[in-house]
Amino acid sequence: MKKKRKNLWIVSTITIVAILVLWWLVTDKLGIFTSNTLPSPIKIVRTFIKKLSDPNPDGATLFKHLLSSLKIVLSGYLLGVVIGVPLGIIMAWYEKADLMVRPVFDMIRTVPGIAWVPVMVVFFGIGFTSKAVVIFIGAVVANVINAYSGIKQTKQVHLWVGGTFGASNWQLLTRIALPSAFPMIINGLRISLGGAWTTIVAAELLASNKGIGYMIQQARGILRPDIIIVGMVVIGAVGTLLMLPIELAEKKFMKGGKW
Amino acid sequence: MRMEQTGKIKNDFIVCSNVTEEFPITGGGSFKVAEDLEFTVRENEFLVLFGPGQCGKTSILNMIAGFDLPKKGTIVVDGRKVEAPGPERGMVFQTTCLFPWLTVMGNVEYGPKVRGVKKGERRKRAQHYIDLVGLQGFEKSFPVKLSGGMKQRVGIARAYCNEPVVMMMDEPFGHLDAQTRYLMQEDLTKIWQKEKRTIIFVTNNIEEALYLADRILVLTNCPTKVKAEYQIELPRPRDYTDPKFLKLRKEISEIVDHTL
Amino acid sequence: MRTKTPAQERRDKIVYGVLAVGIFVGFWYAVTKLTDFGQIFPDPITIIANIGDKFINPIGKATLTGHILVSLRRVMLAFTVAAASGIVIGVTMGWYPVVEAVFKPVIEFLRPIPPIAWIPISILWYGFTEMSKYFLIFLASFFVVAISVYSGVKSVDPMLIRAAKMLGAKDNQLFTSIIIPSTVPYIFSGLQVALGNSWASIVAAEMVQSNEGVGWIIITGQQSSNMIQIVTGIVCIAVVGMLLVMIMRGLENKLCAWNKQGR
Numbered sequence: 001m002k003k004k005r006k007n008l009w010i011v012s013t014i015t016i017v018a019i020l021v022l023w024w025l026v027t028d029k030l031g032i033f034t035s036n037t038l039p040s041p042i043k044i045v046r047t048f049i050k051k052l053s054d055p056n057p058d059g060a061t062l063f064k065h066l067l068s069s070l071k072i073v074l075s076g077y078l079l080g081v082v083i084g085v086p087l088g089i090i091m092a093w094y095e096k097a098d099l100m101v102r103p104v105f106d107m108i109r110t111v112p113g114i115a116w117v118p119v120m121v122v123f124f125g126i127g128f129t130s131k132a133v134v135i136f137i138g139a140v141v142a143n144v145i146n147a148y149s150g151i152k153q154t155k156q157v158h159l160w161v162g163g164t165f166g167a168s169n170w171q172l173l174t175r176i177a178l179p180s181a182f183p184m185i186i187n188g189l190r191i192s193l194g195g196a197w198t199t200i201v202a203a204e205l206l207a208s209n210k211g212i213g214y215m216i217q218q219a220r221g222i223l224r225p226d227i228i229i230v231g232m233v234v235i236g237a238v239g240t241l242l243m244l245p246i247e248l249a250e251k252k253f254m255k256g257g258k259w
Numbered sequence: 260m261r262m263e264q265t266g267k268i269k270n271d272f273i274v275c276s277n278v279t280e281e282f283p284i285t286g287g288g289s290f291k292v293a294e295d296l297e298f299t300v301r302e303n304e305f306l307v308l309f310g311p312g313q314c315g316k317t318s319i320l321n322m323i324a325g326f327d328l329p330k331k332g333t334i335v336v337d338g339r340k341v342e343a344p345g346p347e348r349g350m351v352f353q354t355t356c357l358f359p360w361l362t363v364m365g366n367v368e369y370g371p372k373v374r375g376v377k378k379g380e381r382r383k384r385a386q387h388y389i390d391l392v393g394l395q396g397f398e399k400s401f402p403v404k405l406s407g408g409m410k411q412r413v414g415i416a417r418a419y420c421n422e423p424v425v426m427m428m429d430e431p432f433g434h435l436d437a438q439t440r441y442l443m444q445e446d447l448t449k450i451w452q453k454e455k456r457t458i459i460f461v462t463n464n465i466e467e468a469l470y471l472a473d474r475i476l477v478l479t480n481c482p483t484k485v486k487a488e489y490q491i492e493l494p495r496p497r498d499y500t501d502p503k504f505l506k507l508r509k510e511i512s513e514i515v516d517h518t519l
Numbered sequence: 520m521r522t523k524t525p526a527q528e529r530r531d532k533i534v535y536g537v538l539a540v541g542i543f544v545g546f547w548y549a550v551t552k553l554t555d556f557g558q559i560f561p562d563p564i565t566i567i568a569n570i571g572d573k574f575i576n577p578i579g580k581a582t583l584t585g586h587i588l589v590s591l592r593r594v595m596l597a598f599t600v601a602a603a604s605g606i607v608i609g610v611t612m613g614w615y616p617v618v619e620a621v622f623k624p625v626i627e628f629l630r631p632i633p634p635i636a637w638i639p640i641s642i643l644w645y646g647f648t649e650m651s652k653y654f655l656i657f658l659a660s661f662f663v664v665a666i667s668v669y670s671g672v673k674s675v676d677p678m679l680i681r682a683a684k685m686l687g688a689k690d691n692q693l694f695t696s697i698i699i700p701s702t703v704p705y706i707f708s709g710l711q712v713a714l715g716n717s718w719a720s721i722v723a724a725e726m727v728q729s730n731e732g733v734g735w736i737i738i739t740g741q742q743s744s745n746m747i748q749i750v751t752g753i754v755c756i757a758v759v760g761m762l763l764v765m766i767m768r769g770l771e772n773k774l775c776a777w778n779k780q781g782r
Contacts, residue, residue: 011620019625037644099535104543110760111753112719114635114726115734118741118749123559198633202723205638206738213636217727220639228640236631326681346687356682360700360777370686373696401777421686 039226047226048233058218060210062230066238069200069211076132077196080139084192085185087140088147093173105144113138113199114206121207131203138199139192146188150181182253190246197239212238272457273300273323273425277332279482280318292318294482295332300425301474303455309468310478311516316461317353319483320427323459324350337424346370349423351431355410357402363389363413364398370421388416391450408439415450425457432467444470448495465512469504470497480516487514561747569747570754578748579739580731587759590725590732593649594717597656601717602710605664609709612665613672614698626662634659634720638727652724659720660713667709671702704775711767718760733759 020041026032027040035043051062060068091098091105116137120130154177162176204213212231219227278296281289292315300306308316321327323334325344334341336348349370357366364382367389371381389398392412402410411431418426432440444467451458462468468475469491477487489511493503523531544563551557561569573583581589612619637658645651675698683697725734733755740748 008616008620011617012624015621016624099531100539100542103536103539106761107540107757110757110764112722112756112760114719114723115737115753115756117726118737119746119753121741122744122746122749198635201633202635205635205723205727216636216639220643223643225640225643228643232632232636232640235633235636236628239633240631324685326685344681344684346685348685350682350685352678352682354678356676356678358679358682358697358700360703369683369688369696373683373686373688373692403777417686 035226036223037225039229043226044229044233048230051227051230057222057224058215058227060215062215062234065210065212065215066234069204069213070238072128072131072211073135073196073200076135076200077139077193079132080136080192080196081143081189083136084140084143085147085188088144088188089151089173089178089181091144092148092151093177105141108137109141109145113195114202117203117206126207126209130207131200134203135196135199138195142192142195143185143188146184146191147181150184150188151177153184154180183250186246186250186253190243193242193246194239197235197242201235271299272302272304272337273459274335275299275319275323275332276335278319278322278329278334279331280315280322280327280329291482293329294484296484298476298485300457300459303457305451305458305460305471305473307468307472307475308459308461308478309465309475309511309515310463310483311480312463313481315481315483316463316478317429320350320429320459320461323425324348324427346374346421347424349418349421349426351411351414351418351426351428353430353433355402355407355414357410357413357417359402362399362401363394363405366402366413367416367420369417374421385416385420388420391419391453392416393446406439407435408443411435411443412446415447419450419454419456423456425459428458428460430461430463433462440467445496447471452495465508465515466499469493469507469511470499475511477511477515486516487511559746561750565747566750566754569751573751578736583751583755586732586736587755590721590734591759593652593732594656594714594721597653598660598714598717600653601657601660602664602713605661605709605713606668606706609665609668610672610698610702612669613702614694619669622665626665629658630662630666634716635723638724641724642728647728651728652721655720655724656717659716663713663716664706664709667705667712668702671705671709672698674705675701704778707767707771707775711764711771714763714767715760718756718763722756 023038024040024042027035027038028042039047048062053061055061055064058065087101091101113134116134117130120133124130124133151173158176158180159172162172167175200211201213201216204211205217208214212235216228216231216235219225219231275296275298278293279291280293281291284290296319308319310316318327322329323336323341325341325348328342341348358369361369364385368381368385371384376384386398389395392415394409394412394416397405397409402413405413414431415428432443435443448471460468460471472489472491475489475491476485477489478484479486489507491507493501498504548562548564551560551562570583575582577585608618608622612622634655637655641651641654645654679697679701680693683693688696721732722734722737725732726738729735733752736755737749737752740746740752
């Protein structure tokens with residue numbers, strides 16, 4: 001069995017190497033694709049290194065762009081979590097709240113985050129606020145949904161047991177429902193962070209003068225696919241890295257394993 | 260291939276010789292489940308394998324069924340060596356394992372279907388077995404809507420419908436409540452009497468063993484061997500309170516190994 | 520806590536739903552009419568009137584229906600291709616370890632890149648053609664479906680396979696009668712997420728570069744500071760999005776009825 005595993009690893013590595021080699025052949029060596037359409041992998045690595053310190057051609061270095069995007073994402077996201085999670089919990093726990101808020105909420109949630117960009121731009125212009133608000137809306141929606149599901153799937157049996165111990169409604173919520181909803185709430189934090197990151201890229205494609213989305217949009221205009229691809233890879237990598245703190249928090253708080 | 264046609268009862272219908280089975284354990288070494296295990300099964304006999312929990316009874320069934328192969332030794336069923344699972348050796352699992360996306364009818368007719376039996380014929384056959392286990396009217400229900408006892412009945416009908424030469428049952432009533440368990444024991448006896456089949460039934464419940472069996476093999480802890488053999492000649496349906504029943508119950512309970 | 524009958528629950532939902540929407544709309548109306556907010560944001564009646572009007576009179580190249588159909592067409596074409604190929608790849612990946620070894624690293628590398636990040640390169644490669652939209656929607660759906668289906672195949676209960684073998688199923692029969700039905704719920708959940716992604720992606724793609732479609736409606740509204748048009752666009756997007764969700768859910772209920780556990 002172990003030998004089979006090792007062989008499969010080799011297959012995977014060979015595939016990746018083969019793709020990279022093919023890519024390089026098709027661009028650099030044979031020139032089937034010009035560097036205006038598909039740059040060779042070597043060029044991309046070079047551009048990446050260059051862009052770390054070079055503010056040309058779009059006005060800022062890679063770090064500056066990233067920082068700008070991250071600032072907006074984290075502000076909108078954190079506010080969205082702070083408002084969304086409690087809102088979801090309240091909606092799930094108090095039936096009146098559910099009946100009143102749900103219909104409006106259901107209408108809002110089908111609108112993809114970026115669709116709000118034009119509205120916010122008209123209100124706040126191009127800049128920090130408009131994009132942060134768009135991120136905020138997306139983060140609230142995702143966290144409400146997950147917190148709501150988490151509380152709703154509290155096992156009735158557990159609540160009854162709490163009741164036999166004389167727990168008040170508040171205690172039932174905080175001591176029983178919340179802990180059991182924890183996995184879903186964490187899941188909501190994770191999904192909304194991923195969504196927030198995607199949304200900021202989209203928002204910057206449309207309405208920005210800095211940020212990583214802006215960087216790839218500009219690069220398209222001046223026919224620099226190498227910058228675009230560098231941007232895409234960075235976007236993917238940062239997106240994955242952002243998830244790490246949540247994964248760590250999850251492992252730490254759920255020492256007991258899956259619930 | 261039905262037994263009734265041949266008229267002659269084979270004594271060595273199933274033969275297990277020198278069966279040794281072991282599993283590797285983490286940290287090195289291996290855990291011997293069985294060593295030089297030997298026994299035979301008579302055709303159409305209701306044989307019960309009785310023993311303490313975790314003593315390898317399920318492994319034996321798995322080997323006869325063909326899911327696992329013994330490290331040493333052979334198992335021969337009706338003259339053929341066992342090398343892979345097959346429709347002539349049916350099994351009813353402890354956790355039922357019904358196909359959740361198929362209805363009761365779909366589950367029961369699955370065996371004949373994959374073996375190419377035509378629709379009309381297999382529907383008739385499946386219906387016969389659904390009726391036999393007492394589930395008329397539930398043909399179109401999905402397993403998710405059935406109770407534990409009903410699911411096991413479907414499992415029994417499904418195995419029966421494939422007309423295997425031997426049926427193995429791995430503590431099929433273990434997860435049922437006491438009441439349902441008694442009912443199922445009664446029903447299984449009735450079903451088996453109506454359509455005789457070789458059955459190898461595994462249980463760690465002594466009452467169940469005595470109620471159902473023609474013959475009981477008492478097994479030891481791992482590595483498992485046959486410790487004792489009891490031929491049960493009480494008339495059916497058996498009475499749990501009959502003095503002979505109770506005498507056997509006491510005797511076997513004392514002789515069986517205790518669980519670790 | 521008194522429990523309610525299903526009929527009472529439905530009645531409550533409708534009553535409170537109407538009440539909630541009514542209060543929301545009323546609040547919206549009051550705010551636009553009584554405060555300065557009304558300078559930048561239109562009141563609900565104007566919006567509804569505009570929507571009605573735009574079904575008959577075109578915005579740009581087409582009426583509302585035309586734009587909606589364009590966006591839908593773009594999504595459905597690419598989504599179908601992505602779904603089909605995603606299912607095929609996902610299933611083969613789950614069943615054949617070699618296929619898994621080949622495809623998994625590539626998918627894992629490309630998956631974290633959000634579809635929207637592909638927009639610039641897509642436009643660069645395919646220009647202002649429909650292909651750039653199809654390419655994007657394909658990316659938005661393919662990975663999700665493939666991974667979902669792959670997980671489904673990997674999670675098939677091995678006991679069910681055992682039972683099927685015992686009953687006499689051969690390898691290819693195992694595949695069609697056990698693996699595939701087992702995986703259907705996973706396929707569905709993957710398709711639902713992929714469809715949602717696709718709808719969001721087409722809106723984004725149309726906002727960045729298009730001359731028709733629901734995304735175009737919003738972005739041109741922004742460019743001419745026409746809030747009425749922007750909100751009209753948003754309403755369309757929300758409604759169509761909701762319809763897509765409802766259709767998928769309906770299909771799921773039909774095909775996965777056996778999965779629903781009774782409470």
